[in-house]
Structure formats: C-alpha cells, structure tokens
Amino acid sequence: MIKANRIIGHYEGQEEGPLFICLGAMHGNEPAGVRAIELVVKMLEVEPIRNPHFRYRGNFVGLVGNLKAYEEGKRYLDKDLNRSFDADKLSFLETQDPQELDNEDREFLELDREVRVLIAQYQPSKVILLDLHTTSSHGGIFTICREREEDIELGAAMHAPIVLGMLSGLKGTTLHYFTTENMGVETIPITFESGQHVEGLSVTRAVAGIINCMKAIDSVDSDVVENHHEEILIKYSESLPRVTRLIERHAIAENDAFVMKPGFLNFQSVAKGEVVATDKNGPVTVSENGRLLMPLYQLQGEDGFFLVKEVT
Ligand SMILES: [Zn+2]
Known part of the structure; x- marks a missing residue:
C-alpha cells in the first residue's frame, strides 16, 4: 500500500486566469492521471528557466480523486466514487460522523471541501475541472463532455474523439456534480480517457490532454511548453470517430x-x-x-x- 496526499501538486501562474483543477485516480486503479499531473507540474516549474518569457495565466492544481482506493490500488473500496457525487446528499453527509460513513461518501466530502477551499482562496472567475481516467480495455482515447457548445469546443480542442450522451446513461459523476450551480462560480467539467490502465503511453497521452486543455483555456500560449502534445493526440485519434x-x-x-x-x-x-x-x-x-x-x-x-x- 502506498501513502499519498490529496494534493498532487500545484502551479500558481504569473498572471490572472482560470482555476484549472485536474483530478487523477478518481478510480484508484487508474494511476496514469496522477503521474501525468506530477509531470505537468514539473514541466511548468522548469518552463520559466527554459523560456524567460513564459507566463501562466491562472492557477493549476492536481488532486487525487479517490485517495484511499488509490493507496490500495483498487477502483473503489465500497462503491464507485464517480457515481456518488450527489448535491442533495451533501448536507446530510456533513451532519454524520465521518468515521461512520463508507469510504466513498467520505472521499466525496473531502474532495468537495478541497475544491471549495481552492475556489475560496483563489476567487477565480472560472473553474475548469479535468477528470483524468483510463480504461480496462485498449484502443482509444476520448473526452466525455456535457452537451453545451463551450464544453464541446473545449473537448474538440483537446484533439480526442468526443462522446456525447454519457450523462444521461449515468448518475453522480464529476460531470454531473462539478457545475456552476453547485460550485457557485462558472465551472466546466470535462473527462479525458487516455488509454489502458497500465499502458505507459496512457501517461504521455494524459500529459498531452492536460497541456492541450491549458492551451484551449488560454492559460498558456500555444507556442510554449513542449509543442508535440497536439500531434500525439491528433495522430492517435486519426482512425477514431470524431463525435x-x-x-x-x-x-x-x-x-x-x-x-x-x-x-x-x-x-x-x-x-x-x-x-x-x-x-x-x-x-x-x-x-x-x-x-x-x-x-x-x-x-x-x-x-x-x-x-x-x-x-x-
Ligand atoms: Zn475511471
């Protein structure tokens, strides 16, 4: 069993901009997103040395989704956290003794609190929440987004096939919960699936997804930070359906x-x-x-x- 922190890393930009929260290991057996966030934070830290004109607009924070399940390398301990986000249940859960709650209700409360603290501290005008996943099957990267023009545009900018309609097939996912209505500030949630759980390239593609998202939300200029990321995703999606x-x-x-x-x-x-x-x-x-x-x-x-x- 590993010991991990909820906060994977963060990078506060030199200029104002959106709060970009990236979630890894929402499913504890999907470590690729956590690795990718660690790498991106390192890349951001060295970028100003490589390029003195580098400016990051906004604040980037990486969080572990299901911390206990991640430490144990399991998808979840009691139930799927990415089916457990429920605004109606939140106030009830908050009145309960945390020790009496099942693991994922506790994780839901902790993650929700962390995101609200970040919003309260940074006071952004916009929050982007990128939820990184991998699949047990091979072949295919894709984004899942809500059916709003701005969300679909963001998904398209990430250069991966877009899957629509998933929200009506599921309940209690990050896309249902991390919304403007629930967060009290304009919030766009989006999910990125970067490949198979233990495939090495899933980390590379998740890095590419994060960087492309940063460019799409204008936190970095498109000519900075290593520029091959777009190509990685474009090449990989070539044979896949666009929407x-x-x-x-x-x-x-x-x-x-x-x-x-x-x-x-x-x-x-x-x-x-x-x-x-x-x-x-x-x-x-x-x-x-x-x-x-x-x-x-x-x-x-x-x-x-x-x-x-x-x-x-
Ligand atoms: Zn997953």
Whole structure:
C-alpha cells in the first residue's frame, strides 16, 4: 500500500486566469492521471528557466480523486466514487460522523471541501475541472463532455474523439456534480480517457490532454511548453470517430457473472445481435450496429460495456 496526499501538486501562474483543477485516480486503479499531473507540474516549474518569457495565466492544481482506493490500488473500496457525487446528499453527509460513513461518501466530502477551499482562496472567475481516467480495455482515447457548445469546443480542442450522451446513461459523476450551480462560480467539467490502465503511453497521452486543455483555456500560449502534445493526440485519434453518442449502457450487477469476450477495443465496430459477452443467462448481444466503448476487463465495475454511434 502506498501513502499519498490529496494534493498532487500545484502551479500558481504569473498572471490572472482560470482555476484549472485536474483530478487523477478518481478510480484508484487508474494511476496514469496522477503521474501525468506530477509531470505537468514539473514541466511548468522548469518552463520559466527554459523560456524567460513564459507566463501562466491562472492557477493549476492536481488532486487525487479517490485517495484511499488509490493507496490500495483498487477502483473503489465500497462503491464507485464517480457515481456518488450527489448535491442533495451533501448536507446530510456533513451532519454524520465521518468515521461512520463508507469510504466513498467520505472521499466525496473531502474532495468537495478541497475544491471549495481552492475556489475560496483563489476567487477565480472560472473553474475548469479535468477528470483524468483510463480504461480496462485498449484502443482509444476520448473526452466525455456535457452537451453545451463551450464544453464541446473545449473537448474538440483537446484533439480526442468526443462522446456525447454519457450523462444521461449515468448518475453522480464529476460531470454531473462539478457545475456552476453547485460550485457557485462558472465551472466546466470535462473527462479525458487516455488509454489502458497500465499502458505507459496512457501517461504521455494524459500529459498531452492536460497541456492541450491549458492551451484551449488560454492559460498558456500555444507556442510554449513542449509543442508535440497536439500531434500525439491528433495522430492517435486519426482512425477514431470524431463525435459519437451513447446509445446503450449494459449495466451489470454483482451476481450477473458477466464476462466480456476477450479482445474488444474501444470504438471497435459491432453489429446488431453480435455476442460480445456472456452472463448467467447466456450470451449477451448488442442491440444495434455501433461501436463498443469501455468493454469491461476488470473485476470491479457496474458497466459491462457502452455502445456508441458515430454522429459525424
Ligand atoms: Zn475511471
């Protein structure tokens, strides 16, 4: 077991700008985002030495999402934290003895408090919250964003395929919770999936995602900080659909005995009726022609797979 701090690192810019909060290990078995944040903080620290004209506009802070699960290397301890963000439940949880709460309710409270402290200290006019994830399956980087023009523009600037409609298929994610309404300041949440959990390149692609996001929100000029990041993501997304929309979520319960057939990749095309998994009732098929997303190749998780369809 490792010992970690909630704050991975931070960099306060020379000029005013947005508060850019980057979350790693919202799922404790996804360390790539934490590594990427550590690297980005180091890069920002050396950039003024490399380039005396360097200016960062705003404040960059990296936080661990599910600290206890990350320390234990598990997706979660009691329940999925990225399904547990619930504004209606917050005031109730705050009245409870923290020791009596399950791990993820406690993590929710702590993370929420940390984000509010950052907002209160920095007093930004805008908050960008980038939630970094990886998948148990290979093949495919993508962003998940809300269906607002500004959010989609930000997603597109990150040069990864955009998946729409995920919010209606899920509840209690960072995208549902870290909003202008709940934070009291203009807030844009966005999720970036950088590849498979333990693939080395997932760290590189997460670094690229963070840097591209910094450029898109105008915290750094596009000609500073190592410039190959855009290319990494553009090249990797070349064969992937630009915008897709969720058409099916295959939810699973613990006693379903769900087993994904081996070898499926993110964005792999599948045909209506194709058998993609088995469970206690036999073969599991897809309901329409489409592309598979996040086929489950790990023990913990409530989603067997998602099916998306190309929009453009
Ligand atoms: Zn995740």
